[in-house]
Amino acid sequence: QTALSFVAVDKRFGSGTTALSGVELQVGAGEFVVVVGPSGCGKSTLLRLASGLDAPSAGEISTPGGDIGYVFQDATLLPWRSVLANVALPAELAGRPKAERHERAMDAIRLVGLDGFEEQLPGQLSGGMRMRVSLARALMMSPALFLFDEPFGALDEMTRLRMQEELQRIFTETGFAGLFITHSVTEAVFLANRVVVMSARPGRITAEFEVPFAHP
Ligand code: ADP
Ligand code: ADP
8 A cells, every 4th residue: 555656756946946857756554764865855845745735847646545744843833832732733623522632642642752741831841852742743643644854853963863763663663654854864774664865956866775674
């Protein structure tokens, strides 16, 4: 089963920049794919197209599994809402009953290791913990595919390593599909089942390999 498919995708901007050229990419259910490449090679554009926030100039993109969850670098939490209320927000917007969204939010909070912090406000938390809240908020809706836009880029090295381990544990446990972009080869190899390498001008996929020692 396929969670995300790009077939012969091009993206040109009005300015004349060809951000993506001939991109072929499939993410299977339960697969964790990391896209790595230098700044300007089109990683963010690829993710925006996958999310449906922007449309390709040519080619086909499909997400047969349905819902997508996003985790971005700036955690975009509502500062006046508690951790629990932030995590429960998508279910609230979807009109789910209070008891149900509370229970699901608590499950997600436990999964990311934030038990005990439910009533804290985002401003009281460290960067790593805010990132976990953002991850819990995405996990909460059990989407078929997660899109990660360099989510750990702003974290210090130690927190980043810890978050990478946490993320790996969560995805091994849940079996969700993920598409993660980064400019760090180390991060890519650590996290991925499969690494996709891009190069710039024009942005295209130049190599792709399975990580032989990947977690199951
Ligand atoms: P990366 O995320 O790998 O750094 P981007 O996807 O942000 O790369 O950018 C790929 C190329 O597309 C770059 O040359 C960038 O300048 C260009 N680009 C990105 N977004 C736009 C836009 N909205 N308008 C014009 N050019 C853009
Ligand atoms: P993280 O690695 O999640 O960014 P830190 O390294 O900043 O967390 O903090 C280490 C530990 O200190 C956390 O795992 C947490 O147990 C505790 N901690 C951090 N911020 C708070 C807070 N606002 N209130 C209570 N405990 C906190």
